[in-house]
Structures are given as structure tokens and as C-alpha cells.
Amino acid sequence: MSSSTSPQESVRRQNLGALLRYIHVRGATxxxxxxxxxxxNRSTIGxxxxxxxxxxxxxxxVPHETGRAGRPSIVVRPRSSRVYGYALSLELDRxxxxxxxxxxxxxxxxxxxxxxxxxxxxTIAALVALVADMQRSAPADxxxxxxxxxxxxxxxxxxxxxxxxxxxxxxxxxxxxxxxSAGPFLGGTADLAALxxxxxxxxxxxxxxxxxxGDAGISAGIIAGxxxxxxxxxxxxxxxxxVVHPEGRLCGCGSRGCWETEIGERALxxxxxxxxxxxxxxxxxxxxAAQDGNPDAQAAVAHAADWLGFxxxxxxxxxxxxxxxxxxxxxxLYLAGADHVRNRLHTMALPACRAHVALHTPQLGDDAPLVxxxxxxxxxxxxxPLYAARS
Numbered sequence: 001m002s003s004s005t006s007p008q009e010s011v012r013r014q015n016l017g018a019l020l021r022y023i024h025v026r027g028a029t030x031x032x033x034x035x036x037x038x039x040x041n042r043s044t045i046g047x048x049x050x051x052x053x054x055x056x057x058x059x060x061x062v063p064h065e066t067g068r069a070g071r072p073s074i075v076v077r078p079r080s081s082r083v084y085g086y087a088l089s090l091e092l093d094r095x096x097x098x099x100x101x102x103x104x105x106x107x108x109x110x111x112x113x114x115x116x117x118x119x120x121x122x123t124i125a126a127l128v129a130l131v132a133d134m135q136r137s138a139p140a141d142x143x144x145x146x147x148x149x150x151x152x153x154x155x156x157x158x159x160x161x162x163x164x165x166x167x168x169x170x171x172x173x174x175x176x177x178x179x180x181s182a183g184p185f186l187g188g189t190a191d192l193a194a195l196x197x198x199x200x201x202x203x204x205x206x207x208x209x210x211x212x213x214g215d216a217g218i219s220a221g222i223i224a225g226x227x228x229x230x231x232x233x234x235x236x237x238x239x240x241x242x243v244v245h246p247e248g249r250l251c252g253c254g255s256r257g258c259w260e261t262e263i264g265e266r267a268l269x270x271x272x273x274x275x276x277x278x279x280x281x282x283x284x285x286x287x288x289a290a291q292d293g294n295p296d297a298q299a300a301v302a303h304a305a306d307w308l309g310f311x312x313x314x315x316x317x318x319x320x321x322x323x324x325x326x327x328x329x330x331x332x333l334y335l336a337g338a339d340h341v342r343n344r345l346h347t348m349a350l351p352a353c354r355a356h357v358a359l360h361t362p363q364l365g366d367d368a369p370l371v372x373x374x375x376x377x378x379x380x381x382x383x384x385p386l387y388a389a390r391s
Contacts, residue, residue, distance in 0.1 A: 305337020
């Protein structure tokens with residue numbers, strides 16, 4: 001925004017952003033509801049929606065059916081098919097990509113195996129190929145507003161890939177196709193899943209949220225006071241390396257007794273005496289074996305669920321959230337051992353913290369990181385709609 005922008009124009013831009021953000025999150029909305037929710041008068045709402053419609057960001061029309069007498073309020077809808085961003089997910093064993101329209105509607109999607117080996121170049125090339133494939137089916141008059149990338153903590157740590165390498169190299173590879181302003185904007189898998197569940201999932205309306213994600217490791221996305229806490233350089237939320245059992249097993253990070261050594265995939269495999277060659281399948285296999293009556297698997301699931309509750313109780317005491325979401329492999333573990341988790345929470349968490357906390361699995365499922373990456377892609381548009389739409 002130019003420093004010479006008048007106060008009136010600055011307010012107008014802020015109002016346009018607030019209005020478009022509301023429609024992006026809530027979907028089709030009547031002008032009457034916008035007037036009530038945004039605290040603006042009807043004529044101002046009408047002028048703002050007209051500006052957004054002229055820019056090709058929304059459509060306006062009468063509702064399909066109201067069931068009420070009298071003249072219906074005009075409904076404003078996001079132009080999902082015309083305005084879109086790319087959402088990418090870099091995981092330990094696979095790559096995912098989606099073309100997501102304004103309003104959060106998934107328009108297209110692709111999945112591929114992640115190329116093996118420690119060199120990031122083949123992975124970056126594979127992500128670009130997924131985007132290129134989706135580009136061929138995008139309408140010619142559609143407008144790309146950005147891209148977002150969710151990077152698994154397991155990729156960061158197990159392969160030693162730094163965000164400072166992945167982000168510029170992927171941006172450079174995407175530049176010939178997407179242009180200089182399309183990103184990608186990067187975030188951790190758990191962090192972006194937290195953003196997604198907070199925006200349009202299991203934690204909608206909650207300003208204090210912890211999203212726990214399990215794959216080969218354990219990470220957290222934390223929202224406090226409605227704002228993401230990402231830490232310096234975006235590397236916060238590494239709760240898997242919170243020491244919970246100082247005399248416990250040695251962790252891959254070099255410490256001993258990390259939370260990850262008690263609730264992670266390797267811990268379940270060790271305790272259940274099982275081997276699963278496919279990454280990400282250990283928890284599901286152990287849970288299924290426990291349900292089938294295998295005593296070793298039952299003991300392993302009970303042990304891990306108890307330690308899951310132990311760590312959650314500590315996080316609840318520290319952050320005092322209203323919602324905790326268990327994602328990735330922790331979703332299966334929580335569902336299988338919910339009683340153990342709740343018992344630990346009841347006995348360890350302070351009454352003032354545990355009284356209001358709700359425990360959930362992700363409403364958006366495995367798509368939560370992709371949905372969060374899409375939110376990053378749309379952020380510049382939602383902050384200043386008319387400027388971003390012209391860029």
C-alpha cells in the first residue's frame with residue numbers, strides 16, 4: 001500500500017479485505033448478514049460488493065430459495081471457479097497438490113510418490129510437474145493469486161532439507177509458470193493444519209488451539225489469541241522433542257526420553273513387536289492388531305495413549321487452549337486410546353485449564369495441511385483485494 005494513500009482509501013481497502021475474507025471463509029452470504037457482521041451500513045456494503053464484483057472476485061444475485069415473504073437480500077458468492085491458488089504438501093513418502101478456488105473449494109488435485117533420496121531437486125521437479133498438469137485444465141480466464149507449501153517436519157529433520165533451500169528453489173522452478181508474485185509461501189504441516197482447522201474445521205470459532213500432527217515424528221501447530229505462533233524462522237511447535245521421560249529411550253535428535261519416543265511410530269512398533277515397511281502405516285497396523293485382540297498391540301496402544309495424554313496435559317497447562325486436535329497418525333491413536341488420554345488430562349491438567357478444553361480429530365482429515373497451504377496462497381488477496389487482483 002502506497003504511503004500516499006489517503007485515510008479514506010486506507011479504510012476502504014481494509015473494509016474490502018474484511019468483506020472478502022468473510023465471504024471466503026463463510027461462503028455465500030447475504031448483504032444483510034454482511035451489514036450485521038461487519039458493522040457497516042447497507043450503502044457501504046453495496047458499494048464494496050460492487051467493487052469486488054467489478055474486479056471479478058465475487059458474484060451477486062438473489063438467493064435460490066428463502067422461504068420468507070418480502071424482498072430477499074442480495075447474496076454475495078466467491079467466484080471460486082475464476083480465482084484460485086495452488087496448495088502443495090511435501091510429505092515424507094508422498095507429494096500432494098491442489099488447485100483451490102476462492103472460498104476454499106478444491107477444484108483439482110494430484111498425488112505422487114516423493115522421489116527417494118536426500119537430494120531435493122527431484123522432489124521440486126515432481127511438485128512443478130503436478131502444478132503443470134493442473135494448469136492444463138485451468139480455465140484460460142482464471143486468475144492465479146498465489147501458492148502455498150506445507151512441509152512435513154519429518155522432511156525437515158530426517159532429510160535435513162532447510163526451508164531456506166526449499167522455498168527459493170521451488171519458487172525459481174515455478175516462476176516460468178506462475179510468475180514472480182505467486183510464491184510459494186511456506187509453512188510447517190502442523191502449523192498449516194492448525195490454520196485450516198481454525199479457519200474452516202474442527203476449531204472454527206476457537207482463538208486458542210493446539211493441533212498435534214503425527215507422522216514419522218510429532219509436531220504441533222499453535223494458535224493463541226487467534227494468531228499463529230510459529231517461532232523464529234517458522235520452526236516452532238517441535239513438541240515431539242519435549243522431554244517427558246528423562247530415563248527413557250534414546251531419540252534420533254540425540255536426547256533421551258523425548259515425547260516422540262513414547263508415542264511415535266517407532267515406539268509403537270517396538271512395543272508391539274511389529275514391522276511395517278510402508279511409512280505411516282505403523283500406527284494403523286498396531287491399532288488394528290489391538291482391536292483384533294493381540295495383547296502386545298493392546299499394551300502398546302495403551303502405553304502410547306497414556307503418554308499422549310501426559311504430553312497433552314502439559315501443553316494444556318502451558319497454553320490453556322479451548323480445542324486440541326489430533327491429526328495424522330495421532331488421530332488413530334487418540335481414537336483408540338481416548339480414555340487413557342482423558343484420564344491423564346483429568347489427573348494432570350490444572351482444573352482451570354482442563355475444564356473447558358475439547359478434544360477432537362480433524363474435521364478436514366488428511367486435507368488439513370493442503371487447506372492451510374491454500375490459506376497462505378490467498379492471504380495477499382484477502383489483505384488488499386483490489387491491489388492483489390490487479391497484480
